[in-house]
Structures are given as C-alpha cells and as structure tokens.
Amino acid sequence: MHADRIDVHDELANAKIGRVHVRLGILLALLTLFDGYDTFNPAYVIHYVRGPWGLSLQQAGILVSSGLVGFLCGAAIHGAIADRVGRRATLIAGLWITTVFSALTAVAAHSFGSFCILRVLTGLGLGVLLPLSTTYINELAPRRVANRFALWGVALGWAMGGAAAGLVGVFVTPRTGWQGLYWVGSLSVLLLPFLHLYLPESPQFALLRRNDDTVKAILAKLRPERAGYYRERSIIRTTVAVRTSALALLAVPYRRLSIAIWSTSFLSLFCIFGLSGWIPSLMQERGETFAASFAFGALMQVMSFAGGLVCGHLVDRTGRPRVWLCLWSFGGAVAVLALAFFHQHDVNVICTAAAGFCIIGGQFVLNNFTAASYETSTRATAAGMELAIGRLGAILGPFIGGALQQAFGGGDFMLVAMAIAATGAAICVLFARKSKLCRFDPSATTDGSAAVHG
Incomplete structure (x- = not known):
C-alpha cells in the first residue's frame, strides 16, 4: 500500500544491529556510566565525613539523598524540554552540568551544607542522563531486541558506573580522601567531544518535527544498504504532535498506566537507594572489612x-x-528480608547479589517498559516523570533508612522496610495497563508499543 513511501517506524524496528547501532550503544553506555557512578558515590563519602562533620544518621541519609533532589527536578523538566528542542542537545547539556558540578564538588565542598548544595546542582544534570538515554535508545532499538539492546546500551553503563564508584571508594579514596570520587567523576569531560561529534538527533523526534532530510540521513547511516531507497521516496507520517505536559500522562488513555508505573518506580527506587546508600556502612557494622563493605x-x-x-x-x-x-x-523482597534475619557472611554475599539482580535489574526493565508504552511525542516526558517520581522514593530511602537505624539501633528494621517496599512494587506493576477504551496502532512505534487514536 505504501511501497513508494518510507515508514520510519518499520525501518527502525526491522533494522539489523549494525556499526552505527553499536557506536551509539557504546556512547550511551559511557554516558550512563558517569550517571551511575555519580549517583552512587555519595554512599562512599559517608565513611570519611560523618565524624569530621558531626553528622547524625539522618543527616548522613540526607547527604546521600541531596543529589537526588536535583535529579528529581532535572528528570521532571527535561522531558518537556527534550520533546521540544530535541534529544541530542538535552543529553549533551545534561552531561555538561554533571561534569562541571562534579569538579566543583571536589574543589569547594568543605561542609555538610556546601556538599549538599553542590550535589543538588549536579543532580540537575544527572536527572537528564538516564531517563533521556532510555528514551533515545528505545526510539532506535530494533523491535525484536528492544529490551536487550537498551540494556546493553544503557543499563550496562549505569551498572558499571555504580560498580566503579565502589572500586574508586576502595582503592582511590584511601590515598586522595573522598574528593577523589569527584575528581574521577569529572573525567566525563573526555566524553563530551565524542557526543558533540557522533551523537545524532533521534530520527523519531526529527520525524515529529517534519525534518525529513534529517530523518533520511539518520536512516541511511543506520541502514546503509537502503540509502538509495530513502533518497527516492517520501516519508509516511504516522505520528501526530500532542501535548507534552505531565498532565497529558494522566489523560484517559494513560491514567492507570501512568499511576501504576509511578507507584512502582517510587517503591522500587526507595528500596534501591535505601540499600545502596547504607549497605557499605551496614556491612561494616556486621564485621566486614572496609574493602569488603565497599x-x-x-x-x-x-x-x-x-x-x-x-x-x-x-x-x-x-x-x-x-x-x-x-x-x-x-x-x-525475599532476598532483602533474608538479609534482615541472617547475618552470616555467605548470606550477606548471596542476598546482596540477589537484591541487585532482582530489584535494580528489574528497574532497568521498568525504564524500558515505560519508554515503550507511550507515543514518540510524549515518550521523553513519560520517562522523565517515571524517574522523577521514582526519585521521591530514592530521596526518602536513605533518609528513612538512617532514621530507622537510629531509632532501633541497627539495620534490620531498615531492611524489613525495604522488603515491604519491593513487595509493594511487585503488586503495583501488575496494574500498569493502558485503557481498553482506546484503539491502538501497533505500527506507530519502533518497539511495538501502541499509539493512541482517540
């Protein structure tokens, strides 16, 4: 029916993984590596500053959470910006902000207050990187490998960054102090020239903005064997611009889906950041060595x-x-609950590994599920809101974790609270469905997610 015209969504969905896909995946993995690294490194600062700065456990929790306040703001507003000015420019700006304020944290954070202020400002950039990278890669991913491609291109980098924070905490900070964490984080400046040179605009965003020449140029790079086909044909328009405000996510087609995803993300990230912020300190209290705890x-x-x-x-x-x-x-939830009741070394190792495997691993797939569940015109806003609301839970997790430890004299009650949160996330995600009152066109996105037609 449309043999003489280009269906951009089908072209992207049916592409083979090629050299350009791999290059973009590597760029985004490196981008999210610095996101994951910077997100988790405050947990390794606590050991060095809690005594000198005279911090209570609640204040130590705030120290971990402070960057997440900025993340929440960045994630909440970046989607609307990216849906208007483009994915590429917004991603690059987010990394610039993160890089500059990471370096300033190493130089100028001399007290609890100055550290928290600089972490909030760093978080404004971090709030762009993970959700927008997830949006971007889902708009490029071939349908048959959508989740796996996104995981290799985004989740791998984020997980490597989180692991790198622990390694830097163990091997670098004993020589440099906690500031070494942020000097290493500021090395993201080395990635910026490559993003400026090699990161293209999302073809689906370019399609939405009717930039046909840009769309064809990107498609030709992704599928060079069809470059001649693209030059000779016009483009089918299957996407219509709609509102990009957060309120659009609560319209009838998406209301139940959005509320369920937001609730799941809130509870999941409450658990993830509560655990990540306190596991090193908790393990030291259980008798693990400094290096093992990190x-x-x-x-x-x-x-x-x-x-x-x-x-x-x-x-x-x-x-x-x-x-x-x-x-x-x-x-x-089961792994975290076992961690609360059994304190042996082997149980600590197995249950901590299982918690990371299940809870953080599931959050990566929830991010992809969110991006795949909305139309192009609202996808960045949806991904941003999911992680912005989730970051409310992330902010509360370390703070409430510290308060529970101080109130009950140990970490077991905190772990029980985290297990309850993970159980709540398991229940909430089951309700994440679109309204059955809408008619869907499964061809409208690269990942097979449905587009709404009134």
Whole structure:
C-alpha cells in the first residue's frame, strides 16, 4: 500500500544491529556510566565525613539523598524540554552540568551544607542522563531486541558506573580522601567531544518535527544498504504532535498506566537507594572489612546488569513485561528480608547479589517498559516523570533508612522496610495497563508499543 513511501517506524524496528547501532550503544553506555557512578558515590563519602562533620544518621541519609533532589527536578523538566528542542542537545547539556558540578564538588565542598548544595546542582544534570538515554535508545532499538539492546546500551553503563564508584571508594579514596570520587567523576569531560561529534538527533523526534532530510540521513547511516531507497521516496507520517505536559500522562488513555508505573518506580527506587546508600556502612557494622563493605555496593551494581539482561530477554521472548517485573521485585523482597534475619557472611554475599539482580535489574526493565508504552511525542516526558517520581522514593530511602537505624539501633528494621517496599512494587506493576477504551496502532512505534487514536 505504501511501497513508494518510507515508514520510519518499520525501518527502525526491522533494522539489523549494525556499526552505527553499536557506536551509539557504546556512547550511551559511557554516558550512563558517569550517571551511575555519580549517583552512587555519595554512599562512599559517608565513611570519611560523618565524624569530621558531626553528622547524625539522618543527616548522613540526607547527604546521600541531596543529589537526588536535583535529579528529581532535572528528570521532571527535561522531558518537556527534550520533546521540544530535541534529544541530542538535552543529553549533551545534561552531561555538561554533571561534569562541571562534579569538579566543583571536589574543589569547594568543605561542609555538610556546601556538599549538599553542590550535589543538588549536579543532580540537575544527572536527572537528564538516564531517563533521556532510555528514551533515545528505545526510539532506535530494533523491535525484536528492544529490551536487550537498551540494556546493553544503557543499563550496562549505569551498572558499571555504580560498580566503579565502589572500586574508586576502595582503592582511590584511601590515598586522595573522598574528593577523589569527584575528581574521577569529572573525567566525563573526555566524553563530551565524542557526543558533540557522533551523537545524532533521534530520527523519531526529527520525524515529529517534519525534518525529513534529517530523518533520511539518520536512516541511511543506520541502514546503509537502503540509502538509495530513502533518497527516492517520501516519508509516511504516522505520528501526530500532542501535548507534552505531565498532565497529558494522566489523560484517559494513560491514567492507570501512568499511576501504576509511578507507584512502582517510587517503591522500587526507595528500596534501591535505601540499600545502596547504607549497605557499605551496614556491612561494616556486621564485621566486614572496609574493602569488603565497599565491595558489597559494587556487587549489587554488577549483578543488577545480569538481572536486567535476563529479565529483558524473558520480556522480549514472551511479551509479558508486567509478569516478569512482578516476579523480579518479589524475588528482591525475599532476598532483602533474608538479609534482615541472617547475618552470616555467605548470606550477606548471596542476598546482596540477589537484591541487585532482582530489584535494580528489574528497574532497568521498568525504564524500558515505560519508554515503550507511550507515543514518540510524549515518550521523553513519560520517562522523565517515571524517574522523577521514582526519585521521591530514592530521596526518602536513605533518609528513612538512617532514621530507622537510629531509632532501633541497627539495620534490620531498615531492611524489613525495604522488603515491604519491593513487595509493594511487585503488586503495583501488575496494574500498569493502558485503557481498553482506546484503539491502538501497533505500527506507530519502533518497539511495538501502541499509539493512541482517540
């Protein structure tokens, strides 16, 4: 019917993974590596500053959470910006902000107050990187490997960054002090020239803005064997611009889906950041060595990628994301609960690894599920809002974790609270469905997600 015209969504969805796909995946993995690194390194600062700065456990929790306040703001507003000015410019700006304020943290954070202020400002950039990278890569991913491609291109980098924070905490900070964490983080400046040179605009965003020449140029790079076909044909327009405000996500087609995803993300990130912020300190209290305690945090991050990859593979094979996400969250809840009741070294290792595998790994797939569930015109806003609301939970996790430890004289009650949160996430994700009152066109996105037609 449309043999003489280009269906951009089908062209992207049916592409083979080629050299340009791999290059973009590597760029985004490096981008999110610095995001994951910077997100988790405050957990390794606590050991050095809690005594000198006279911090209570609640204040130590705030120190971990402070960057997440900025992240929340950045994630909440960046989607609307990216849906208007483009994915490329917004991503690059986010990394510039992160780089500059990471360096300033190493130089100028001399007190609890100055550290928290600089972390909030750094978080404004971090709030762009992960959600927008997820949006970007989902708009390029071939349909048959959508989750796996996104996991290799985004989740791998983020997990490696989180693990790197632990390694820097163990091997660098004893020589440099905690400031070494942020000097290493500021090395993201080396990535910026490559983003300026090699990161193209999202073809789906260019299509939405009717930039046909840009769309054809990007398609020709992704599928060079069809470059001649693209030059000779016009483009089919299957996407219509709609509102990009957060309120659009609560319209009738998406209301239940959005509320369920937001609730799941809130509870999941409450658990993830509560655990990541306190696991190193908790393990030291249980008698683990300094190096081993920091390594527990790295272990969670390494296992998170394996968990996300397995879950993403199962989702791609079965097409049942809600079921697998529920099972992953519930498995994480069981692991954290076991960690609360058994204090042996082997149990600490196994349950920490299982928590990373299930809870953080499942969060990666939830991010992809979110991006795949909305139209191009609202996708960046949807991904941003999911992680912005989730970051409310991330902010509360370390703070409430510290308050529970101070109130009950240990970490077991905190772990029980994290297990309850993970169980709640398992329940909430089951309700993440679009309204059945709408008619859908499965060809409207590269990942097979449905587009709404009134």
